[in-house]
Amino acid sequence: MIDIDWAALGSVFGVSLVATVAVVGLFTLGILGLSKQEAATAQGGTAPLARTGAYACFALCVAAVAYGIFLIVA
Amino acid sequence: MEHITLLLAIVIVTALVFDFTNGFHDTANAMATTISTGAMKPKAAVAMSAVLNLVGAFLSVEVAKTISKGLVREEGIQPEVILAALVGAILWNLLTWLIGLPSSSSHALMGGLLGATIASIGVSGVNGGVVVTKVLIPAVAAPLVAGIAAFLAARLTYKLGKNVGEKSGAKGYKAGQIASAGLVSLAHGTNDAQKTMGIITLALVAGGVLAPGSNPPVWVIVSAGMAIALGTYLGGWRIIRTMGKGLTDLQPQQGFAAQTSAAAVILASSNLGFSLSTTHSCSGAVMGSGLGRKGGVVRWSTATRMFVAWGLTLPAAGLVAAAAEFVARQGDWGIAAVAVFLVASCAAIWFISRRQVVDHNNVNETDGPAADAGTPADTEPAGVVTTAIAAVTPPPAGSAAAEEAAEEAAEAVEPDAATAVTSDVKPSIPAQSGAAADSARPAGANV
Numbered sequence: 001m002i003d004i005d006w007a008a009l010g011s012v013f014g015v016s017l018v019a020t021v022a023v024v025g026l027f028t029l030g031i032l033g034l035s036k037q038e039a040a041t042a043q044g045g046t047a048p049l050a051r052t053g054a055y056a057c058f059a060l061c062v063a064a065v066a067y068g069i070f071l072i073v074a
Numbered sequence: 075m076e077h078i079t080l081l082l083a084i085v086i087v088t089a090l091v092f093d094f095t096n097g098f099h100d101t102a103n104a105m106a107t108t109i110s111t112g113a114m115k116p117k118a119a120v121a122m123s124a125v126l127n128l129v130g131a132f133l134s135v136e137v138a139k140t141i142s143k144g145l146v147r148e149e150g151i152q153p154e155v156i157l158a159a160l161v162g163a164i165l166w167n168l169l170t171w172l173i174g175l176p177s178s179s180s181h182a183l184m185g186g187l188l189g190a191t192i193a194s195i196g197v198s199g200v201n202g203g204v205v206v207t208k209v210l211i212p213a214v215a216a217p218l219v220a221g222i223a224a225f226l227a228a229r230l231t232y233k234l235g236k237n238v239g240e241k242s243g244a245k246g247y248k249a250g251q252i253a254s255a256g257l258v259s260l261a262h263g264t265n266d267a268q269k270t271m272g273i274i275t276l277a278l279v280a281g282g283v284l285a286p287g288s289n290p291p292v293w294v295i296v297s298a299g300m301a302i303a304l305g306t307y308l309g310g311w312r313i314i315r316t317m318g319k320g321l322t323d324l325q326p327q328q329g330f331a332a333q334t335s336a337a338a339v340i341l342a343s344s345n346l347g348f349s350l351s352t353t354h355s356c357s358g359a360v361m362g363s364g365l366g367r368k369g370g371v372v373r374w375s376t377a378t379r380m381f382v383a384w385g386l387t388l389p390a391a392g393l394v395a396a397a398a399e400f401v402a403r404q405g406d407w408g409i410a411a412v413a414v415f416l417v418a419s420c421a422a423i424w425f426i427s428r429r430q431v432v433d434h435n436n437v438n439e440t441d442g443p444a445a446d447a448g449t450p451a452d453t454e455p456a457g458v459v460t461t462a463i464a465a466v467t468p469p470p471a472g473s474a475a476a477e478e479a480a481e482e483a484a485e486a487v488e489p490d491a492a493t494a495v496t497s498d499v500k501p502s503i504p505a506q507s508g509a510a511a512d513s514a515r516p517a518g519a520n521v
Contacts, residue, residue, distance in 0.1 A: 004207050008348035009215055012339070015346065017223045019338040024227035024331050028234040031246035035239035061250075068257050071341050072264050073133050 023064050030057030082281040084413055085153050086274055088160045090301040091420075093270035095167040096179040097127060097305025100266065102313040103176070103336070103356040104258040107329035109437060110318025113251040116309070116434035122252075123259040124307035130263020131299030135271065135289055154402040154409060155194045156277045159186035161416050162395030166387060168423045174312035174320070174432070175380050178351040181387040183269065184209055189392025193399040205388075208349065213384055216339065216350035217358025224328075224335035224359040228366025231327045247326035254333035261340045262352055263302065270298040311432040317357065319438060320376045322364025332356075332363040354384065 033054025040047035078086075104126075105119040114122070163182040170177045191199040235243065271290040278284040284291070290298075318324065324332070336352075336359040343350040357380060364372045398415075401408045 004211055005348060008346055009211070012343045012346050012348045012350065013215075013219045013222075015342040016219055016335065016339040017226065019342065020223040020227045020331070020335040021230055023338070024231050024334050025234060027246070027250050027330070027334075028231040028238075031242055032235060032238050034246065035237070035242040038239055038242050061253075065253055065257060068337060068341050069260065071345050072130065072257075072261050 019064070023061055026057045027061050030054045030061065033057065078283060079281065081153050081157075081409060082277060082283065084409065085157045085160070085277045085281075088157055088164070088413075088416070089270050089273045089277065090297055092160045092164050092167070092179075092183070092273070093267065093298050093301035094305035095164050095171070096266050096270070097124070097302035098308055098310045099167050099171055099176075099179050099305075099313060100262055100352060101306045101309045102317045103352050104255050104262060104333075105309075106314045106317035106356075107324055107332050107360060108251050108255045109314055111247075111251065111324050111326045111329040112438075113248045113326060113329065114255075116311075116314075116437050119255070120307050120309040120434075122256065124303040126256055126259035127263035127267065127306045128299045128303035130260045130265075131267035131271075131302060132295065133260075133264050135268060135295070151191070151276070151280050152194065152403075153277050153280050155190045155399055156187075156273060156280065157409065157412065158190035158193070158395045158399035158402050159183065160273070161398040161412060162186035162189055162391040162393070164416065165394050165419055165423075166391040168420060169390075170383055170387075171310050171312055172423050172427055173383075174316045175383045176313050176317055176353050176357050177380070177383045177387050178213075178353040179266065180269065180351055181209060181213070181384070182391045183273075185388035185391030186395035188388070189395035190399040192392070193396035194403070209388060212348070212350045213354055215348075216343075216354035217361070219350070219358070220335050220339040220355040221358035221362030221365075223338065224332045224362035225366040227331035227335055228328050228363040228370075231331055232367060235327065244326065247330050250330045251326065251333055254330065254337050257337040258333060258340065258352070258356070259306075261337065261344070263299070265340075265344065265352065267298045267302040270301065271295055274298065309434065311434060311437045312427075315432055315437050315439075316376065316380075317360055320373065321357070321360050321380075322370060322372045324360070324364065325367065328363035328367055328370070331366060332359040335359040335362065 031054075033050040036050035037047045037054065040050070101120055101123055104123045105114075108114050109116050109119050113119075160183075163179070163186040166177070166182040166185070167179055188200055188205065238246075271294050274294045275284065275288065275290045278291075278294075279286050279288065322328075336356045339350060339355040339359070340352055343355075361372045361377060364370045398412045401415075402412045
C-alpha cells in the first residue's frame with residue numbers, strides 16, 4: 001500500500017514555516033533598528049539601543065544562514 | 075575510464091547536456107526575484123548563482139549515491155535506457171524553457187527514467203507507490219508549504235517594517251535577498267549537479283566500468299559541476315521573466331520573504347526526509363509572497379499554465395523517453411537515430427527561441443497587458459513549434475532510411491506529445507512576445 005510519511009511532511013511544513021517567519025521577522029526588526037538609528041543620527045543624536053538590537057537581530061540571521069550552509073555541507 | 079564504449083560516451087555527454095539544461099532551467103529559482111526587484115543586475119545575479127552552483131557541486135556526494143533509488147529497479151538497467159530517459163528530460167526542459175514556464179527538472183528526469191524503464195522491461199520495473207510518494211504528493215505539497223510560509227513572512231515584514239526609513243529599507247532588503255538567493259543557489263548545486271553525477275555513475279556501473287556502489291569519480295564531479303554552472307550562467311531568461319514578473323509583481327520585501335521561504339523549505343525538506351522540488355517550492359513562494367502584500371495579485375492564468383506544465387512533466391518526458399528507448403534498443407543505428415533526433419530537436423527549439431529573444435536586457439520588461447492583446451499571435455507560435463518539430467523528426471541518418479521510417483512512426487508519439495503540450499500552454503507565447511517581438515524579429519526571424 002502507498003505509504004506516505006505524513007509526519008515528515010508535517011515537520012517539513014512546520015520547520016519551514018517557523019524558520020521563514022522567524023528569519024524574516026528578525027531581519028525586518030534589524031532593518032527597523034537601523035532605520036531608527038539613521039533617523040537619530042540625522043537629528044544629531046544617537047540611538048544605541050536600536051543599534052545594538054539591530055545588530056543582534058542581524059547576528060541571529062547570519063547564524064541561521066550559517067546553519068543553512070552547515071546543513072548543505074554536512 | 076579506459077573501457078568507455080561509444081554508447082557510454084554518448085550517455086555521458088547527454089547527461090552533461092541534461093545537467094546544462096537543468097542549470098539553465100533552474101537559474102530562475104534562485105535569481106528571478108532578485109533580478110525582478112532590482113536587488114542585483116541580471117548578469118551579476120546569474121554569475122553569482124553559477125559560482126555557488128559550482129561550489130555546491132563539490133560539497134557532497136550523498137544525493138548522487140541515492141539517485142533514482144527505489145523509483146526504478148536498478149539491477150539490469152541498460153545504458154540506452156538511461157540515454158532514452160535523458161532525451162525525454164532534456165526535450166521537456168527545453169520545451170518548457172521555450173514557452174517560459176518553470177517546471178521541475180527532477181520530475182522531467184524521473185519521468186524519463188520511468189518511461190524508458192517501462193518501455194524496456196515493462197510496468198513491473200516501476201514502483202507505483204514510490205511514484206505517488208516521491209513525485210505526486212510533493213508536487214502538491216511543495217508550493218503550498220513554501221507559499222504559506224512566504225505569505226505569512228511577507229505579511230509580517232510589511233507589518234513590522236512599515237515605519238522603516240526608505241534608505242535603510244532598500245539597503246537591508248537588498249542584502250537579505252542576495253543572501254537568501256545565494257543559499258538557494260548553493261543548495262541547488264548540491265542537489266541537482268549531484269543528480270547528474272548519480273546518472274553518469276549509474277551509466278558507468280551499468281556499462282561495467284565502475285563497480286556497483288562506487289562513489290562518482292572526480293572527473294564526473296568536475297564535469298557535472300561545470301555543466302550546471304555554465305547552464306546557470308547563460309540563464310534561462312524566459313523562465314526568470316515568468317517567475318520574477320509573470321506570476322505576480324514583487325517588491326523587495328516580497329522578494330526577500332519568497333527567497334527566505336524557498337531556502338527554508340529546500341533545506342528543511344532535504345534534511346527531514348521529505349524531498350520537495352526546488353522549482354515547485356520557489357514558484358509557490360513567489361505566489362505566496364505575491365498575495366502577502368495588500369493589494370497584491372497573482373496572475374492565475376500564468377499560474378494555471380505552470381500547473382498544467384507540472385502535471386504534464388512526468389507523462390510527456392516519459393512518453394518521449396519510451397519512444398527513444400524503443401528506437402535505441404534496435405541496435406547501433408537506433409542509438410545514432412536517437413542522438414541525431416536529440417541534436418536536431420535541440421537545434422530546432424533554439425532556432426525558434428531566436429524569433430523572440432529574451433535575455434538579460436529585457437528580462438524585466440513586463441508582459442502583463444500584452445497577454446491579453448496577443449490574440450492574433452495565439453495560434454501562430456504553436457503551429458510553428460509543431461511543424462518545426464515535425465519537420466526535424468525524421469533524422470537524416472542515411473542508409474537505413476526505409477527501416478527507419480517505420481521506427482519514426484513510433485517516434486511520432488513525440489511530436490504528438492509536443493503538440494498537446496504546446497496547445498495547452500500556448501497563450502504564454504504571446505505573453506512573451508509583446509515586449510520583445512519588435513526588436514528581435516529582424517535578427518533571427520528566419521528559421
